[in-house]
Amino acid sequence: MQKIIRQLAAEIKVGEHQVKAAIDLLDGGATVPFIARYRKEATDGLDDVQLRELEARLGYLRELEDRRAAVLKSIEEQGKLTPELRAAIEFAPTKQELEDLYLPYKPKRRTKGQMAREAGIEPLADRLFANPTLNPQEEAAAFVKPAADGLDFSTVQLVLDGVRDILSERWAEDAALVQSLRQWLWSEGLFKSSLMAGKDENNADVSKFRDYFDYDEPIGRVPSHRALAVFRGRTLEILDAKLVLPVEPEPGKPSIAEGKIALHLGWSHAGRACDDLIRKAVAWTWRVKLSLSTERDLFTRLREEAEKVAIKVFADNLRDLLLAAPAGPRVVLGLDPGIRTGVKVAVVDATGKLVETATVFPHEPRRDWEGSLHTLGKVCAKHGVNLIAIGNGTASRETDKLAADLIKLLGKMAAQAGTPAMTIDKVVVSEAGASVYSASEFASQEMPDVDVSLRGAASIARRLQDPLAELVKIDPKSIGVGQYQHDVNQSELTRTLHAVVEDCVNSVGVDLNTASVPLLSRVSGLSASVAKSVVRWREANGAFATRKQLLEVTGFGPKAFEQSAGFLRVRGGSNPLDITGVHPETYPLVEQIMVKTGKPITELMGRAEMLKSLKPELFANEKFGVITVKDILGELEKPGRDPRPDFKVARFNDGVEDIKDLVEGMVLEGTVSNVAQFGAFVDLGVHQDGLVHVSQLAHKFVNDAREVVKTGDIVKVRVMEVDVARKRIGLSMKLDAAPPRRDGPRDNRFEGAGRGQQQHGSRRDNAPQPSSQMANAFAKLQGLRK
The missing domain is CATH 2.40.50.140 (Nucleic acid-binding proteins)
Structure with missing residues (x-):
């Protein structure tokens, strides 16, 4: 374990004591958000980004150590584990390099080289390579034997073929050679694609890939999006993709790769009796044994690196979307555009409750523009709508114009009634994932008597009120801000996106008395079953008055309370601290601050000048140090603050609609x-x-x-x-x-x-x-x- 700790510390560029503390906390069941926010003393301030990297690498390195132990055991049981080999295996830094070392000892199906060794030809192969001046035909004659037991070395040529097989297999399993070729080709090899034979380039699906019909680029410099595009084309059997040498050899001439193999072996063709045979073995090593496996290895590396970039793009965009500015408690009219099936309408009140739905048909084929305006005008006047959310799907532009006319109509209605015109904003929002949510089990529980098509309009409306609270109800992969999301490793994508959602939810905090089950289940330390228990308790007993009441919830134990309490907010409860990010375990520190200042908590909260004048060192103790005290004072300065930006609306230019x-x-x-x-x-x-x-x-x-x-x-x-x-x-x-x-x-x-x-x-x-x-x-x- 110390080896892993040392390596992680070097990779993340932090102290070994920080890594050890983080691993102990993770192994003890603590979540990344909890450690990053409430265990800064233990980790000496590791942030959530460092902790996520540590968590991912820890899993990889533990798997590497398990595999290392299995490899050592296998080779030792074969009686072939030398001190030098053990050392090489012990220090192999990656799974691939470990497998390179294990390859010669890995149980495999019977090969031609093995059959040649069984026939006793290996001493001949060793002798001919060690002394190329020997006559291969004369030397091989002594090894000719009648075919038996499936082994046929009854002629000199078959024996020499066995020599070739033995040498080429041995060289192809030379870890140092394989790694040097792999690294050279990663630097200089070309990633090449072409249109697969027999494909019609004018076909709509095929033509999407026309930029890759004659494409090549150094494989180590291929951008993520291009690599994934080629791999997709290959999967669809539209493109051929292969790794080619930087310089193709002339017909009948050895390639650069064969030259590098010869150089590694310390051999060169000098016209000696065995040199032609050895050259054939070298060529066989590259063309038959290594070219395809190296291509496969480098394609795997390219795909993995491309996927990392694509997953990071998705994760970064998802984080920005989840932490977008919330409109807050405003009455919102949600419009889910459609042509033939009409525009679906949903109004949600300031709390997000669905209060009315309708369907209007302003577009083809009915073209009931005036009737649609009349219906929407009545709905807006009835509920006091002050924000309109328009989905960005089909007919979005036309529906946006309908919303503009509606705002003008409402202004005229207010003027005629002699009342001040209400300011109404309209915003086009992404509707990605709305249909997935509409048909989900949660949507049916949330809006059981509402048609599936209308649920999407309600989701669109709520996205403006609180993007985070609404989007957590949807599988992150359905939110639509990814790059080649269906082509990347789905388990890694899911893990990364769920980590992003978890970090976003916990950085903002969750209202314990209004949060949905999906939102609560993203809180540190809470599972979906515990989140359901919290909601059931709330429905049976009313709103939570304090965080401590969570311990009354079935299945909500001390560990869940420790991990989650600091991220849950109780507004209007009996303890003012429950609206802040101050963890209940540190409430005694706040009491000390109250004693020191002589002020009750209600007079301390929001008093920035007074709080900044306090010295954190006066309140630190063995368990909670200066870092934690500073965080507490920061929370008291701005209690219940939302880290997200203020809500703004882009103003589209009038007359610019197409x-x-x-x-x-x-x-x-x-x-x-x-x-x-x-x-x-x-x-x-x-x-x-x-x-x-x-x-x-x-x-x-x-x-x-x-x-x-x-x-x-x-x-x-x-x-x-x-x-x-x-x-x-x-x-x-x-x-x-x-x-x-x-x-x-x-x-x-x-x-x-x-x-x-x-x-x-x-x-x-x-x-x-x-x-x-x-x-x-x-x-x-x-x-x-x-």
Whole structure:
């Protein structure tokens, strides 16, 4: 275990005592949010990012140690474990390097090399390689024997083939050789794809991959989105993909890979009697034994690294979406757009309770615009609606116009009645996952008498009130901010996304008396069954008055209380501290602060100047040190604070409702809808997201778009280029940037990837001509899932 602790400390760049403390807490059942927030003294301040990395690597290293022990035991039982081999195995840093060392000793099916050894040919192979001046035919003659027991070495040529098999298998299992070839090809090998024979490139499904019909790029530098695009094309049997050498050999000539094998062996062709035989063995080692396995290993590495990037993109975007600004307790009208089936309408009150539903038909085929406005006007007046949420699906743009007309109508109604016009905002929100929620078991329990189609409108409305509380009801993979999410390791994606949701929920805190079962089940230390028990207790006994009442809930033991209590909030309860992030275990410290200041808790909370004047050292003790005291004082300064930003609404320009309304040079306001390392999509309210390439985000070099923007941000952009036919909008956040020149050749290799389009990656990142910059940028963002 000490070995693992030492390695983790080196990787995360923290002290070994910090790693040991974190591992002890994790093994004891503590969650990452709890350790990061309430055990800072123990870990000396490790944050949630470091703890998540530690948790993931700890699992890998423990699996590595278990496998290491199994390998050592297997080789020892074979009687082949030398001190040198043991040392190499003990220090193998990865699972792959461990398996490389184990390969020669790993039980395997009977090979040609094994059969040759069984026939006693191995001494001949050793002698010929050690002394290439020997005549191979003459030496082999002594090993010719009649075929028997399935072994046929009845001719000199068959014996020499056995020599080749023995040598090539031995060299192919040389861990140092395999690793050096693998590393060389990762640096210099080419990842190449082409259209599979017999495929019609004009077919709609096939043409999506046209950028990869003749594509190659150094494998170690292939971006995530391009790697995943090629692998998807290969899975769909549209593309052939292979690893090729940086320089293809001339016909009949040895390849660079064969040269490297010879160099590793310390052998070169000198025209000696055995050199042709050895050259054949070297060629056989590469072409038959190592080329395909090396390709497989490097493809696995490329896929794993591409998946890590894709999963990180998804996780980062999900975190931004979950921590988006909540509109708060406002009455919201949710509109789920549709054409033939109508626009589904749901009104939720300030607490999120569904109070009315309807369906209107403003679009084809009924085109009942006035009737729809009349119905919506009555609903808004009846419930005091002050915010409209519009789903971004089919007919979203047309429904957004309906909402604009509705706001004008309500203004006229207020003027006619002589009452002040109520300010009503309208916001287009992502409806990704709403249909999944609508058909879920939880939705049926939450709204049992409501049609499935109307539940989606209610979910859209609630997303504005509190994105976090509503989106936790949906499988994170259905929220729609991922990149090639169906192509990556699903268990790793699920683990990562659930960790993001858990961290977000616990960083914000949860209202114990209003939270749903899905939201409560994401709180540190609470399982789905315990969350249901909490809700049942609440329904039977009324609202919780204190956090301590949680111990009355069936199945809610001391450990669950320790892990969860600090993240649960009780508003209007008997203890004012229950609305803060101060953990109940530290309430005695707060009592000391009250004694020291002579102030009751109600007079301490919010008194920033007084609290800042206190010295944390005066209240620290053996269990809770200065770090914890500082956190407590911070919570008392801003009790019940929400770490999320204030709610803002992007103001779309009047008269700009379609991509055709956009003009180069126009400055607009929009909402960032998706972010990748190389750029960001922006919703301008024209039902087609525009793209800000990473080079257009700021007047400085930007490596990752998330350095500048995140999902949900409201930004101002300048329209740089519009391609109506291909539904592309090129944008810049450098508002003084000039539109691109028109005299350069357009790069037509790339297909658009705006909202709703599912295209794939580009070829290489060649420097674009000015007017092709947008095409290159779109190509880089191809594969993002909306």
